[in-house]
Amino acid sequence: MSPAPSSLQVFAGEPKRRDAELLAELGYEQEFKREFSLISCMAFAFSIMGVIASVSSTFEFGLSGGGHVGIIWGWLLPGFFVLPVAAVLAELASSMPTSGGLYFWSSELAPKKFGPFAAWLTAWSNVTGQVALVCLIDYTCAQMICVALAVGTGFEASLGEQYGIFVALLVVHAILCSSATKILARLNILYVLINLAVTFAVIICFAVVPDEHVSASVAFGKFENFSTWNGGMSFLLAFTAPMWSLTGYDAAAHIAEECTNATTAAPLAILVGVSSTWLLGFFVLISASFAIVDVGSLVDSDLAMPMAQLLYNILGKKGMLVVWCLIIVVQFNTAAAQMVDASRVVFAISRDGALPGSRFMKQINRWTTTPVYAVLFVAVGSGLLGLLALNEQAGLALFSVAVIGIYVSYAIPILLRCLPAGQRAMESRKGPFSLGSSAVPLGIVATAWVIFIVIVLLFPSNPNPAAPDMNYAVVILAFILGGAILAWVVSARHWFTGPVRTISAAVPVEVEEKSPRVDAKEKELGRGASAEVVAVVE
Secondary structure, X not given: OOOOOEEEEEEOOHHHHHHHHHHHHHOOOOOOOOOEOHHHHHHHHHHOOOHHHHHHHOHHHHHXXXXXHHHHHHHHHHHHHXXXXXXXXXXXXXXXXXXXXXXXXXXXXXXXXXXXXXXXXXXXXXXXXXXXXXXXXXHHHXXXXXXXXXXXXXXXXXXXXHHHHHHHHHHHHHHHHOOOHHHHHHHHHHHHHHHHHHHHHHHHHHHHOOOOOOOHHHHHHOOEEOOOOOHHHHHXXXXXXXXXXXXXXXXXXXXXXXXXXXXXXXXXXXXXXXXXXHXXXXXXXXXXXHHOOOHHHHHOOOOOOHHHHHXXXXXXXXXXHHHHHHHHHHHXXXXXXXXXXXXXXXXXXXXXXXXXXXXXXXXXXXXXXXXXXHHHHHHHHHHHHHXXXXXXXXXXXXHXXXXXXXXXXXXXHHXXXXXXXXXXXXXXXXXXXXXXXXXXXXXXXXXXXXXXXXXXXXXXXXXXXXXXXXXXXXXXXXXXXXXXXXXXXXXXXXXXXOOOOOOOOOOOEXXXXXXXXXXXXXXHHOOOXXXXXEEOOO
């Protein structure tokens, strides 16, 4: 018996044909234009981590948590354990390249009975982390602008004025990220060129300009604790910097439906993005460590960001402003890439009805062929979450919220991949990039690391916190993820079934002109020269 008719898209290229066929097997119709190439996909994953801007934004965590040791070894060690996480996600992206990414993988890898709940929890965790990440990147961009104003003009922005700049940045990014896919793909090539140029410029400045450098033993081995925790815990809290910087690389999976040769491009983009960001960040921090003569003066600086003070000490006012403005441009580009990523997550999850207002956010704008309503959802959600930054301590908690939300959503499908049901599911779904027998050991290491780092990031900034000094990430995550679990128990378990197929069968074909059979079928249905035909697959 023939299945129900389904939409058949006509493609003019063999790679796009194969991509659309695989997407149809996964249950989804091709709705985006595939304008991301392998290069632009890798550029997207790299841009979203914005190495020099991320290092500059989080420099204080390493300095406070160990001085020279904190910024170098506090970056290197966590980055090493992020690699297994990235490797397993790359394998999953190769086998199931869909915008839903983590959420879809959890549904497919979990035992059938638990698939919907695994998908639901992954979806809400990922959306929480994605929106928090957009919020935090744009908010730190606003902070960077305020630092530039303080150095250049002496103007000290209040928290309210800083929030106003943040909202303006969100508006600009929302407009930019609603653009056509082709424009976004090309912009990311530009983003990565700017990112690399500024990163190498800063490394050279630290290596060449200072009149005095510290010795190698100091640069790599001097430990100074500027927190109220003991040395060990202080060093662990320095891990916040690399964990925030090495976040969001699942973006390559979320644009899989816009990418040609997605089964190859998505995993390569994840692996190249993570490894290159980790290594380049390490080189930046080594050069910075040699240039730091007095860690305490940076920690106690009047400027909101110690990296800005270090550049000021080395380059002077004019030189610092030039380099700092370039770092702001990188941060701006990073926020733009992250908003695209977050909007694709919201679109994919809304396509399956898991978010409030899903019927709007799953819509593709017919002019730009991008999910404009999903972009607006991310921008508004980020703006509301950014209100927390009006309280300085609550604002710091956004770092933990972003990392925990994202990494919990990474850990769920990785853990499921290691279980018997997940191993069986992957036997028939292996893509071009496969970890083979090493998948389970790497998955276990990755899951253990995520559990460990989540615990670390929930600790407060000092061992005996009063109410104003507590880690508000606990409250924020309990409210959002606890609410999602409650919603599941009360309501969603009765109607949410996980990913919903939008196509029952599809056989995309490469044609220049419609065949007589296709043309006759279209005329029969009264569709004339429509780009879609109905295929009845026997």
